[in-house]
Amino acid sequence: MTEHSSPIRQDGLAQDFVAFAVQAGVLRFGEFRTKAGRLSPYFFNAGLFDDGAKLGRLAEFYARRxxxxxxxxxxxxxxxxxGITLAAAVAIELARLGRNVPYAYNRKEAKDHGEGGTxxxxxxxxxxxxxxxxxxxGTSVRESIEMIRKAGATPCGVAIALDRQEKAGSGxxxxxxxxxxxxRDELGMDVVAIATLADLLAFLGRQSDAVLASHLPAVQAYRTRYGAGE
Known part of the structure; x- marks a missing residue:
């Protein structure tokens, strides 16, 4: 059994996920510039779930949520x-849990040979x-909704790893x-998140590790400044 494959407790799924993300180096603390130009005390980069064990563990969290x-x-x-890798991994995990569903994804550019299309x-x-x-x-979601509807299907929701729970904005x-x-409000989509910023704060608040606990005030201050009411 690898360091990333210990069983997930059904109680506290979000807390387990935050702990896993920190352990995997995907959730980091410091000072990071966001796309909105804000200085954030934490950074979540799902691209760092970059080996089989971590990706499989991530898929397990998605599937169970x-x-x-x-x-x-x-x-x-x-x-x-x-989203391509995530959808494939989650489909595999759902099948392992007894729920076998198909999956699809899009290309950035349309293919003009073979099966063609995007x-x-x-x-x-x-x-x-x-x-x-x-x-x-929300740009990626809107583009996905358009493609799904164009194909004659119904977009029913979005599953994400982390809800930052902060005000949208740029410039x-x-x-x-x-x-x-x-x-949720404008596009009419259900959103399912494995964890939220509130879960991250709860995780930091119960830390006995002094280094991790030391990041709590900065994350709390960021939430106070940029948090959106949920």
């Missing part, structure tokens, strides 16, 4: 590029769940809502 949510869906869709994988039909790492501005203009809230 989806099953727990009760959200009905017929297939998975992974927006290029990170969509790859299973035919896009029924209730389609989008799998991504985070929702920053000095802030919204009162987070990007996730925008997707």
């Amino acid at each position: 989806l099953i727990e949510s009760g959200l009905p869906f017929d297939m998975l869709f992974g927006p290029a590029y990170k 969509l790859v994988g299973a035919p896009v039909r029924g209730r389609v769940l989008i799998i991504d790492d985070v929702i920053s501005a 000095g203009v802030e919204s009162d809502r987070s990007a996730v809230q925008h997707v």
Whole structure:
């Protein structure tokens, strides 16, 4: 059994995920510039789930959160590029847990030979769940919704690893809502997150590790400054 394959406790799934993300080096603390130009005391980079053990463990968290949510869906869709790997991995884990569903993904550029088009994988039909790492501005979600509807299917929700729960905005203009809230309210999509910023704060707040605990004030201050009401 690898360091990333210990059993997940059903109680505290989000806490287990945050601990795993920190251990894997995917969730880091310090000072990071976000796309919105903010200085964030933490950084989550799902691209660092970069080996088989970590990716498999991540897929387990997604699959268990989806099953727990009760959200009905017929297939998975992974927006290029990170979503491709995530959708494939989650489909494998769901099948392992007894829920075998098809998946598809898109190309960034249409292929003009072979099967052609921008969509790859299973035919896009029924209730389609989008799998991504985070929702920053909602652009990827809107593009995915358009592709899914164009294929004649129904986008039914989005599954993400971390909900930052912060106000959307860039160029000095802030919204009162987070990007996730925008997707829920304006695009009508259910959003299922493995963990949230509130879960990260809870994790730091119960740390006996002095180094990890030392990051709590900065993350709390960031939440106070940029947090969106949930």
